[in-house]
Amino acid sequence: MPSLQTVISCLSDYDPDALPVAQASRIIGEVVEPVRGTEQLALRAALGRVLAADVVSTLDVPAHDNAAMDGYAFAGSELAAGGEIALAVAGSAFAGGTGCAPIAPGTAARIMTGAIMPAGCDTVIPQEFVQVQGERIRFDAGAVRAGDNRRLRGEDLAVGQPALAAGRILRPADLGLLASLGVAEVKVRRRLRVAFFSTGDELRSIGEPLDPGCVYDSNRYTLHGMLRRLDVDLLDMGVVRDDPEALEAAFRSACENADAVITSGGVSVGEADYTKRIMARLGDVTFWKIAMRPGRPMAFGRIASHGREALLFGLPGNPVAVMVTFYHFVRAALHRQMGAQVRPLPLMRVRSAQPIRKKPGRTEYQRGILAQAADGSWRVSLTGQQGSGVLRSMSEANCFIVLGHEQGMVGAGDEVEVMLFDGLM
CATH class of the missing domain: 3.40.980.10 (MoaB/Mog-like domain)
Structure with missing residues (x-):
């Protein structure tokens, strides 16, 4: 050190x-x-903690090609004919099941969200675009493209792919991602x-x-x-x-x-x-x-x-x-x-609603209120007195107005950089 x-x-x-x-x-x-x-924590206890080691996927997520919505699965090549497509319904596939038998040309399978795609199928037409006539369905070929509404095996994560890197502060989505890999415990920094x-x-x-x-x-x-x-x-x-x-x-x-x-x-x-x-x-x-x-x-x-x-x-x-x-x-x-990954806090450029006094040679952090103007643009204004003892200026603000080291006076309408409090405080 x-x-x-x-x-x-x-x-x-x-x-x-x-x-x-x-x-x-x-x-x-x-x-x-x-x-x-470091310590080993149960997944539910790891929120907000810093991951101590890389997590590599040991599974394909999802494990199979599957349907992204309820509808009918069929071969995308059927769309080449154009116009109205008519297919016989030859099977059903449900989430959690092993799928159904392979689908022959000219046929389709009723399928639910998350169900394994039947062999011979690569496309799902949502059920709301389909007319059902007994054991047959009809739909306009333009309602869907080949490959639509199918989740591919390993699309989210493939075996051997890095899932999360050491140093990450674990968020709710990260816990869900780890759960999808079957991870029950994670190693975190103390x-x-x-x-x-x-x-x-x-x-x-x-x-x-x-x-x-x-x-x-x-x-x-x-x-x-x-x-x-x-x-x-x-x-x-x-x-x-x-x-x-x-x-x-x-x-x-x-x-x-x-x-x-x-x-x-x-x-x-x-x-x-x-x-x-x-x-x-x-x-x-x-x-x-x-x-x-x-x-x-x-x-x-x-x-x-x-x-x-x-x-x-x-x-x-x-x-x-x-x-x-x-x-x-x-x-x-x-x-x-x-041990967390350190990234610069994001800044956005907006227009100042008023003049701001500033001397070059120092960085200033004025307290501001960022709001949307009538024309839809974003403007920032000062909270009032900016003295270092005026704590109300922080309580009322929703951002810092960051005025750089070499920057001088700011005029009304000039662009300035702001750092939002959301996600910071």
């Missing part, structure tokens, strides 16, 4: 006072490695353990009285919610006061009991911010001033205590900055640490 300093030493343009977002993401990606340890706490003498937990100058701690609740979406084991360590001994004890305890430690507050430049000094004493940590808004102060690295190591993410104290830095740095890092 490369040290943070080794990775940074390879970057000739590294600037700890103005680190671009892309470079920060690259450094984190090169430092973080998956945790070791759950990641994440400890988190807030720092600051001004913070109070819900239920405590608010003294003058104090605020309720909202960051632990947003962090808890964001982490729950990642299906990790959580250790909520509460609020730690601005005291060097208390902070060091918290860091050591978190490090000894978790794979990753997330803090909020204490990484700016205030005289009472002891957090940075303790982080540096316990590990290999570089403190960044990232060229972004919100979320400029952020620390990343590793800390160690009594032979145990953990990744460390020191997030800002302002509520919106906590969420922005989590989604744009921590989320991908934890996925990587979980």
